[in-house]
Amino acid sequence: MSLSATEIQARLERILPRVAKPGRYVGGEQNQVTKDWEAIPTRVALAFPDIYDIGLPNLGLAILYQALNARPDVLAERVYLPWIDMEAFLRQERIPLFSLETRHAIADFDILGITLPYETLYTNTLNLLDLAGLPLRSAERDERHPLVIAGGHAAYNPEPMANFIDAFVIGEGEEVLHEIVDVYSEWKAQSGSRPALLRSLARLPGLYIPSFYTPHYTADGRIERIERLHPDAPAQVTKRVVAQLPPPPTRFIVPSIEVVHNRVSVEIMRGCTRGCRFCHAGFVNRPVRERPVSQIVSAIETALQQTGFEEIALLSLSSSDYTNILELVDAVSAIEGQHLVISLPSLRIESFSVELMEKLRGARQGGFTLAPEAATERMRQIINKPIQTEQLLETARAIYSRGWQTIKLYFMIGHPSETLEDVRAIANLCKQVIAEGRRILGHRAALHAGVSTFVPKPHTPFQWVPCDTTEQIQAKQQLLRNELRGPGLKMTWTSPAETMLEAWLSRGDRRLGQVIELAWRNGARFDAWQDQFNPHAWQTAFEQTGLDPDFYTHRMRGEDEIFPWDVISPGVRKSYLLEEYHNSQCQQTRPDCREQCFACGILPTFSSLRRANPGPLWKCPEVGTPRATTEVQP
């Protein structure tokens, strides 16, 4: 199916007038990097397995794109998944999936790097490989095919996609990316075999090569042991971290059509010290590292100059925890530019957040968002997000009285041991908040409750607990729909079927790969799209394989159980997660670990990195040597 770039271009010209938003498939935007294909030895295709509109603004890929293209010996081009109308044309006209920059077939690249930020992209990933004309399974590919690498948050449990990916990058990509390219170029120069390449890659810290491991199962389906098939493959793959965040990317590609986010995104800080027990990002992104205010401001100024964007997003998991947040907000607000809109998400529930937002120009567009996650004190202790209801109400009063008409509150149902009373409390809390709004603003006050459903995630203190059943979720949602009524109140929720999909994929094992493949063959793709999600295709796939979805979702796991993802270490010890799980059961909270170290394992895991980068670079408090030495033992 290999076509030249010119042939692909010629066939495309006849198709593009017939598809929706053809601008998705042509590239050519401001700041796209196009290099001479023939002159560059190592060619990388970077894929986001959803459509252009979703994938283009992805910050992770922007980092990799700019870092790779900065090297004279590498070119990086982009590829996204075609929407359904375009897919039909590509298949009908036998056009292989191609890169936007130079229209080369993806199969002609050396490396295909796929970002997997969330699990509902798995069937899309198979579709991507198939549209590229590549065999789905890693075992069926060889040195004639691109090396298929995946990374991103979902890769912390690589097992469900282990059959399809040659190598997973665990953790932060900024440094290991270059090591991978170097290993690849050296291998290519020697015309080695695919197994030789994988062996060299396995020696790089942070790389997980699934084909070097075989899980063995007990009769009831749990992992008995994970067998290592090659001496070069580490017993456990520890994630990569960069000691210090490098200067952020500034040369963002400016889309020529409307996409989900049209803005300059700057990550002000990585990681979070709050330790909310449901939060995957909070456990896998440790330690906390901040960018200096001056670096953020100068990156924004450069990026505005290079893109012309009118919006800036300051990204982090918990903006209020950024050490010099006030200084940052003042400095960013002073940046020159006409009608700039600046967004600062993930603010703590306190009136200071309202003061911060007031300083930001354009921030009054839209609502003010807060995430209490739970409504009773008991639940908040269990999830370790101890906020006071009175503080929330006080913050709400401040928001409504300073000009915002809409407050968005994010909640989750399905936390461990949650009762219907805990759920009812969500409705009551919302009513209290809107009552404040109506007192201040009258009928203009609005409250939007976004109620998602908790899915237990690997590498968190809740990795042992069952996910709510569909019936439990439905009952809770029904209760909220009944209770959360009234003027100004609006509620949105997640469909239980989508939650189930996320739940079994999140804590799946390698056998689930077969389910994913069959689901895709049964027509599943774009699982993250409500109007495309096809639960029937998945149900059939489970029946075809004889696997039971409930085994993955609703089973209480034993404390000594070996998990499929135990082969991956995020630097946080499993024993620490268990300790935190026990704390949650006795409603014991743990404060911000910037103040005091609770020995999660990050410091001993990265002890030499920390020694080389001491002081305030990491927000971990300094711990004495005796403590550090006792914790070296895993």
Place this chain on the structure above:
Amino acid sequence: MNRFRIHYAKTEALRYTGNLDMQKVWERTLRRARLPIAYSQGFHPQARLQQACPLPLGLLSRCEVLDFWLECDATPEEVRSALEPALPPGITLLQIETIPLNAPALQTQGESALYHILLLDPFPPEELLRRCQDCLSAISLPRQRRDKQYDLRPLILELFPLPQSTAQAPRLHLRLTAREGATGRPDEVLLALGLDPSAARIERVELHFREETP
């Protein structure tokens, strides 16, 4: 405040960017050029940009016209040198001039547009000529677009194969009205000719405006 009019060519991948999105492309270009765009008043200020005669999606053009307002005194040459390095791929600046603030809106001034069409598949020249003539000699060409009936015939001003047209690379000259409320679409003409508009490369080569009465 000053009002500028620029003429530009729209090529490459930008042919797949529609008019609404072109507003944003230009707004961001002006922002990169650090030119102080005039914005409308109100809660959601909009950049003051006006495009003449919307170009259908997928078409190339060497004659697009855009008016914009700047909150500064700058000569057209100064604006040009600020714009040039900020232009995205697919836009070529042809001409820039200052025009009176009270000049009529571009959208109301369109008169006609000339298109050159290259058919991507070979086509017999005599048959192409015959179809053009049939089209022109028709009293009416009833067509339906988005559930609306209309007559295409009065919108067609000129239609013939270009002199350099060959069987291998058939080319058409097509002039359509481009007035407010009476704008012909080249793809509709191709359909009326019994040709597939998706197998054609269409370029707008001239835009004619009503003579302004001072």
